[in-house]
Amino acid sequence: MSDPQALIDTAFASKFRVLSLVAEGSQAYVYRAFDTVLERPVALKILFEDSGGEDSPASQRLRREAVALARIAHPNTPTVFEAGIDPDTQLHYVVMEWIPGGRLSNFVDLPLSEDQLLNLAADISAGMSEAHRKGILHRDLRPDNVLVTTTIDGKPVAKVVDFGVAQFDETYDLARLTAPDEVMGALAYISPEQARGEPVSAETDVYAFGTILYEFVCGQTPHGGSPVKVISAHLEGKRPTIEPREGFALSPILKAIIRRCLEVDPAERFADCSKVHEVISNVIRERPTTHPEAIHAVTVDRAAKFVVVGRANGRIDVYNQANGLPITQFNGHKGAVTALTFRPDTEEFLSAGEDGQIHLWSITEACRAGTWPGIRGRQSTLEFSPFGYIFASGEVDGRIRLWSLLEQRPLGELNAHQGPVTALHFLPEGRFLASGGLDGTLLLWDIGSLQLAERCRWNRGPVAHLAMHVAERFVVAFQDGSLAMGRWNQEAPTWHRHIHDQPVSRLFEQHGGQGVFSVGLDGAIHCIDVFDGDPRCSPVHHIEGIRAAVLHPQSERLFASSDSLLMRWTWDVHGNPTLEGFLPAERRTGWVTTEPSNASR
Numbered sequence: 001m002s003d004p005q006a007l008i009d010t011a012f013a014s015k016f017r018v019l020s021l022v023a024e025g026s027q028a029y030v031y032r033a034f035d036t037v038l039e040r041p042v043a044l045k046i047l048f049e050d051s052g053g054e055d056s057p058a059s060q061r062l063r064r065e066a067v068a069l070a071r072i073a074h075p076n077t078p079t080v081f082e083a084g085i086d087p088d089t090q091l092h093y094v095v096m097e098w099i100p101g102g103r104l105s106n107f108v109d110l111p112l113s114e115d116q117l118l119n120l121a122a123d124i125s126a127g128m129s130e131a132h133r134k135g136i137l138h139r140d141l142r143p144d145n146v147l148v149t150t151t152i153d154g155k156p157v158a159k160v161v162d163f164g165v166a167q168f169d170e171t172y173d174l175a176r177l178t179a180p181d182e183v184m185g186a187l188a189y190i191s192p193e194q195a196r197g198e199p200v201s202a203e204t205d206v207y208a209f210g211t212i213l214y215e216f217v218c219g220q221t222p223h224g225g226s227p228v229k230v231i232s233a234h235l236e237g238k239r240p241t242i243e244p245r246e247g248f249a250l251s252p253i254l255k256a257i258i259r260r261c262l263e264v265d266p267a268e269r270f271a272d273c274s275k276v277h278e279v280i281s282n283v284i285r286e287r288p289t290t291h292p293e294a295i296h297a298v299t300v301d302r303a304a305k306f307v308v309v310g311r312a313n314g315r316i317d318v319y320n321q322a323n324g325l326p327i328t329q330f331n332g333h334k335g336a337v338t339a340l341t342f343r344p345d346t347e348e349f350l351s352a353g354e355d356g357q358i359h360l361w362s363i364t365e366a367c368r369a370g371t372w373p374g375i376r377g378r379q380s381t382l383e384f385s386p387f388g389y390i391f392a393s394g395e396v397d398g399r400i401r402l403w404s405l406l407e408q409r410p411l412g413e414l415n416a417h418q419g420p421v422t423a424l425h426f427l428p429e430g431r432f433l434a435s436g437g438l439d440g441t442l443l444l445w446d447i448g449s450l451q452l453a454e455r456c457r458w459n460r461g462p463v464a465h466l467a468m469h470v471a472e473r474f475v476v477a478f479q480d481g482s483l484a485m486g487r488w489n490q491e492a493p494t495w496h497r498h499i500h501d502q503p504v505s506r507l508f509e510q511h512g513g514q515g516v517f518s519v520g521l522d523g524a525i526h527c528i529d530v531f532d533g534d535p536r537c538s539p540v541h542h543i544e545g546i547r548a549a550v551l552h553p554q555s556e557r558l559f560a561s562s563d564s565l566l567m568r569w570t571w572d573v574h575g576n577p578t579l580e581g582f583l584p585a586e587r588r589t590g591w592v593t594t595e596p597s598n599a600s601r
Contacts, residue, residue, distance in 0.1 A: 004024065005029065005250070008031075010112065011036075012033065012044065012093070013086045014211060015431065016033040016035060016095065017033060017034045017036055018044065019032045020456070023324055025049060027048055027049050028045050028046050028062065029048070031044040032044075040098075040100035040174055042081060042096065042097065042509055043096045043097065043099065043100050044093060044095055045062070045093060045094045046091050047093070048060055049425060058092075061164040061165065062083070062093075062094055062164065062509070063092075065163045065164040066083040066129070068163035068168060069163055070487070071134050071168070072125070072136065073130075073221065075159075076123045076124065076127030076158060076159050077130070077163075078097050078099060078147075079097040081096060089132070097397060098176065099149050099159055100501040100522070101147055101541075102147070102148060103143065103144050103146065103147060104143035104144075104146035104212070105142075105144045105146075105539065105554065107543040107578075108143060108215055108216060108219075108542075109131055109219075109590070110542060110543065111562070111565050111567060111579075112216055112562075113250070113291070113562075113564055113584070114250065115287065115563060116156070116543065116562070116563055117216050119253065119284065121212075121377075122281055123157055123158035124146055124160060125209060125273045127158075127160040128141065128209065129272070131163075131205075132272040132273050135168050135512075136166050136167070137166060137167045137168065137202065137479050138165075139165050139204065139205070140164075140165060140186070140189075141160070141208035142189040142212065143212055143215065144160050144186075145162040146161065146405070149522075150502050150523055150545050151502075152182040155355045156523070164338070169202070174178075185217040187230050188227075188230055190207075190208070190230070190269050192205035192234040192235075192237070192264050193266055193541075195231050195235060196235065203270070203272070206271075206272065206273060206276060209273060210258050210262040210269075211256070211512055213258045214240065214242065214262065217242065217250055217258065219245035222262060226457035234264075234325065237264050240262055242255055244260060246592050247587065255360060257279060260276075261276060268459060288552070290509050291312065292311070292313040292469055293313065293586075295311055295564060295585075296310055296336050296337050296338060296548055296561075297338060297548050298310070298559050298560075298566065299342050299349060299549050300342065300550050300552050301553075302342070303345075304552055305347075306320070306321055306363060307319050307566070308342075309340075309548075309558055311564075311585070312336045312353075313336070314331065314335055314353060315329065315330070315332060316329065316330040316331075316333055318363055319566075319583065321552075323582050324591035325588075328366045330351075330361055330368070332361075333357060334353070334355040334356065334357075335353050336353060336354045337353050338354060339351070339352040339379055339381050339382040341383060343384055344384060344387065344388040347363040349361055349363075351538045352379035352382050356372070356379070357371060357372070357380070358372040358373075358379060358393060358403075359371050360405070372393075377556035379393040379394060379395060380394050380421055380422060381394040381422065382423060383424035383426055383433075385426050385447075386426055386428055386429070387430055388405065389404065389405050389406060390402060390404060391405060392426070393557060394420075394421025394422070394424050395420075396421075397418060398418055398419050398420065398421060398439070399411070399413055399421070400414040400421055400445070401413050401414075414435075414445055416437065416443060417435065417436075417441055418437070418441075419439045420437060420438050421435055422436055422437055422463050422464055423435060423436035423437075423464070425467065430447070431447055432453060433447055436464075436465070436466050436476065437462075437463055440459060440460070440461050441455070441456075442458070442463060442466070454489070456476075457491060458476075458486070458491075458493055460484060460496065462479040463476060464478055464479050464503050464504040466507060467507045467508060472487050473485060473487055473530065474486070475509075475516045475528075477507045480498070480502075481496045481498060481499060481500030481501055481504060481520060482499060482500075483499050483516070484497070485530060485531075496533075497533040499522070500522050501522040502522040505548070505549065506549045506550070507516070508551035509553070510527065510556065511553045511556055513530065514530060514531075515527050515536045516528055517551055518565055520545065521547070524540060524542075525542075525546065525549070525558065525569065525577070528537075536575060537571050537576070537577065538571075538576050538577055542567075546560045546561065548560070549561065555570075558570065564584065565582050565583065566582065567581075567582045567583075568581050568582070568583075568591065579594050581593045582594070
């Protein structure tokens, strides 16, 4: 197969419609495809045409991978559906579950909290535990061979892949697998015994697992990562020094886990991945399920002086936007902060919380300037009118309340949606308010008369967020991860694109009105052209779903949260994203700056 693109939009093995090429290895292509019989997306791995016959090393490796994965059959490894030879092309192939997401190696340079790393480590060790229980050694465990996807609530899930060089015993007996073996895997992740050409064992995979943890904690692989340094250190019996990179708060227990995984003597390591998985699971169980410092809301002012974050414990932190230094702190709510929004052209902002309260805060005076008690429970969204004298609160029961800021009294109430209000947006002149809800309705309200002015009839499912645009166009994000653009009086949208693999959490209009930024629980940030729905910039992909984000409209810096970390992204003139810095919750000395790098997959 000289041209891998030739299979796209064709039927392979009679029932798989090939959609796109997603990866190209040394001996095989991986495609995203659709099973037309069972109507589901799949990953289709096909050997090169010149990779040899049925007994060639390449075909044996492909079969070994399929057999290993079928034997393991675990949630943290891919599910194999079938394997065979296409009768028309005579190409060897394996069909596996489609895993949306990216390789773990794509996220090494991005900030990660210890809790996030431990959760990923639990997934990897769980998949490898089952492999070891079934008598299978991976022998090439590294970040490139771990895929990360997200659940519907934005939590990352890791799956161990590429068992092509796996070694296994038909009796499920790991003890039979300690025979001398050729060196397999990337040199940066091999164990000392592999470097010396000694027998491999389950402890060999444990060493590679520890190397993955070390890389995320320290920012590089042990011994500097270069082949000469790694082999030399292994032959000399050196133990790597664990020095966490700036911004990573390493606990003694995680440091001890990494140290034991990386012992030079295999007998001093965890005996297999089930043992290290047990330890990591115990550590996770002893920690709170929700990080008290987790960021639930974030906002910035138009003057680009402040960035404000609301946390799970109800605290509100105000930082200097330029240097990341803390300015002030408010004990805002009894329960998590659910929404934040700045009053236009002021140093005041509103907050809403799970306690049902709405507060106005003054940064200049470092105090609370007003309170509006909740009537029917907590607010799901807040929005100021363009002139800052009126604000709207969307309720979880589907009602929208309008408030006068100056008189601190309600102006009216709208019985808007059959379920939580998920999106509010004032039109630029301030006369109309658009709303969206989990009931799938999109409504436009006349604020003067408190009457419904327009109802959108697209019926594309629960609404996640919306952004208004020029000439009465608007963009809607839906809970299924898709975006659509159109006008209120259209029966169908101008375009409708599936952008995210999980629900969209925020949507922002790009400065100049040519595009919108969408932020999702799949950890992705996309910039989409308003007029045709095509990408305008390279996307950002983070390892965990992004729950809170805000775009500064003039500078187009995007502030996004992952667990308790606050990240600051920007895009260059070519549309490439750069992580300018990040801010851990416990840090009080400003942004942790990062080297400019393209963070797209």
